[in-house]
């Protein structure tokens with residue numbers, strides 16, 4: 001169980017911006033941009049490395065939600081999504097999540 005599981009179960013509060021039966025989106029507690037939202041599946045998947053072919057529909061759903069959520073948050077000039085995976089990828093919570101960042105110009109390459 002991770003902190004995100006507790007957010008899904010409403011055991012700890014979060015600023016939720018979108019929810020449906022498959023996913024939840026809420027503002028990151030340590031925002032790295034004016035808008036920083038995490039989009040997570042409601043089922044526990046540790047990371048990208050935990051995916052299998054059963055997750056095709058779910059992952060397609062999550063990705064399709066990105067532009068919809070970005071639009072609802074007013075990110076009309078673009079945005080970036082990031083999925084950190086594992087130690088070298090900088091993942092700190094073992095529940096798969098898409099970072100949606102916007103509201104400022106992003107740098108490249110990322111750190």
Ligand code: 5GP
Nearest residue numbers: 003014026027028029030084090091092093
């Ligand atoms: P990762 O480093 O695994 O890619 O991203 C995890 C993210 O979860 C971090 O950006 C971190 O700020 C965020 N986070 C960790 N704990 C909490 C929490 O309790 N609430 C919210 N809203 N975000 C959290």
